[in-house]
Amino acid sequence: METLDDYILGHIDPESEYLHRLYRATQLHLLYGRMASGHLQGRMLKMLVGMIHPKLVLEIGTYSGYSGLCIAEGLLEDGHLHTIEINDEQEDFTLPWFQSSPYADKITMHIGDAIDVIPQLGLSFDLAFIDGDKRRYVDYYELVLSYLNPGGYIIADNTLWDGHVLETDTHDQQTLGIQAFNDLVASDTRVEKVILPIRDGLTIIHKKN
Numbered sequence: 001m002e003t004l005d006d007y008i009l010g011h012i013d014p015e016s017e018y019l020h021r022l023y024r025a026t027q028l029h030l031l032y033g034r035m036a037s038g039h040l041q042g043r044m045l046k047m048l049v050g051m052i053h054p055k056l057v058l059e060i061g062t063y064s065g066y067s068g069l070c071i072a073e074g075l076l077e078d079g080h081l082h083t084i085e086i087n088d089e090q091e092d093f094t095l096p097w098f099q100s101s102p103y104a105d106k107i108t109m110h111i112g113d114a115i116d117v118i119p120q121l122g123l124s125f126d127l128a129f130i131d132g133d134k135r136r137y138v139d140y141y142e143l144v145l146s147y148l149n150p151g152g153y154i155i156a157d158n159t160l161w162d163g164h165v166l167e168t169d170t171h172d173q174q175t176l177g178i179q180a181f182n183d184l185v186a187s188d189t190r191v192e193k194v195i196l197p198i199r200d201g202l203t204i205i206h207k208k209n
């Protein structure tokens with residue numbers, strides 16, 4: 001029987017053939033292929049970028065490049081994405097996918113810890129997609145917010161963490177990291193925020209002017 005997820009995918013824009021191949025290659029050749037955004041979230045990211053019209057976008061956690069390509073797809077002519085990946089072994093897989101795509105000139109991939117790389121870029125951003133180590137979301141958030149233009153947006157992935165956010169006695173560091181992040185954002189008067197329960201939870205955060 002068709003699931004609701006199948007139904008949704010059958011009634012939204014398809015992913016391009018290129019993205020479909022990247023997703024397949026990610027599952028085939030990389031560990032933890034589930035980390036890639038995939039069809040629904042990819043279309044969502046493209047749509048949000050198209051609504052926000054950011055000039056400069058930051059991504060923490062490039063992985064195989066699926067989300068990066070979807071973000072780039074939504075950018076206007078003068079938009080650019082800076083995406084940061086801590087795992088240098090990822091570069092050999094991901095860079096060719098960026099370079100062979102129609103968005104090669106819209107994406108710059110940086111290798112390093114986002115916490116170190118962001119201050120070195122000397123840029124401020126209109127939109128940031130946080131999708132790195134769940135234990136460090138609070139650190140990413142404070143840093144990213146300081147490099148975000150007034151009126152800018154943050155999209156944070158995995159903020160429902162497969163429902164584990166409801167656990168009250170957990171010692172799992174990733175769950176604790178996401179819970180701390182969600183509590184911080186919820187009480188932060190510098191921003192407006194909403195959690196969308198799509199896939200693993202997407203929090204949209206708007207930095208007030």
Ligand SMILES: C[S@@+](CC[C@H](N)C(=O)[O-])C[C@H]1O[C@@H](n2cnc3c(N)ncnc32)[C@H](O)[C@@H]1O
Nearest residue numbers: 035036037061063066067085086113114132133
């Ligand atoms: C969930 S995956 C990213 C998936 C990708 N954004 C997508 O949606 O297709 C998380 C990635 O973040 C990287 N990462 C973890 N900590 C990081 C850090 N401090 N700075 C940059 N990248 C980091 C990991 O190596 C991993 O490749």
